[in-house]
Amino acid sequence: SLATVPNISTDEAALLALKSHISFGPNNILARNWSSSGLVCSSIGITCSSRGHHRVTALNISSMQLHGTIPPHLGNLSFLTSIDINNNTFYRELPEELAHLQRLKLIDLELLNLSFNRFSGEIPASIGALQKLEYLWLDSNQLYGTIPSAIANVSSLIHLSTGDNNLQGLIPATIGSLSSLQVISLSRNQLSGVVPASFF
Numbered sequence: 001s002l003a004t005v006p007n008i009s010t011d012e013a014a015l016l017a018l019k020s021h022i023s024f025g026p027n028n029i030l031a032r033n034w035s036s037s038g039l040v041c042s043s044i045g046i047t048c049s050s051r052g053h054h055r056v057t058a059l060n061i062s063s064m065q066l067h068g069t070i071p072p073h074l075g076n077l078s079f080l081t082s083i084d085i086n087n088n089t090f091y092r093e094l095p096e097e098l099a100h101l102q103r104l105k106l107i108d109l110e111l112l113n114l115s116f117n118r119f120s121g122e123i124p125a126s127i128g129a130l131q132k133l134e135y136l137w138l139d140s141n142q143l144y145g146t147i148p149s150a151i152a153n154v155s156s157l158i159h160l161s162t163g164d165n166n167l168q169g170l171i172p173a174t175i176g177s178l179s180s181l182q183v184i185s186l187s188r189n190q191l192s193g194v195v196p197a198s199f200f
Helices: 002-020 026-033 072-076 096-100 125-129 149-153 173-177
Strands: 022-024 046-048 056-060 082-084 089-093 111-113 118-121 135-137 142-145 159-161 166-169 183-185
Touching (some): 096 125
Parallel strands (some): 082 111, 135 159
16 A cells, blocks of 8 residues: 555665665675565565564574664664674664654564674664663674663663673662663673672
């Protein structure tokens, strides 16, 4: 119907922006599969909702040997519940606009997996706005700065992993108050101080 056209156009524009920020991919895999044809839901790495609105709900381009950056436009994929871009070579800073993805969660897919890339910069404090996020994997990047205390606002968080980065400073005591948190991995960083009592 005509009502769905603006929505899919928003999703399509965001995905085309991501494609334009990828400087290398073997066999031009995304160039051949992501186009402006309006067939977003049948594109490789894309899952759309099966009900009515047919919006993009999952992005999985993990292990595709892609090189590039993540554009702020990704924050316009407002129905996304899962992003998995691990094991590629994405670099530069994580866009603050990821905090616009308020539905981000996973069922076996409620995750934000940005591990094994080359992201740099600080973990955006705006990540604390992702209330439904259950899995946050940022391992093996080049992130620095401190672990933002705003992560304690992600009340659904089950698994937090920021290992093998250059994070410094103290572990925020407020993270220990996350009642759903089952796994936390902060190893191979430059953290200082003691593990807060709130973790026990």
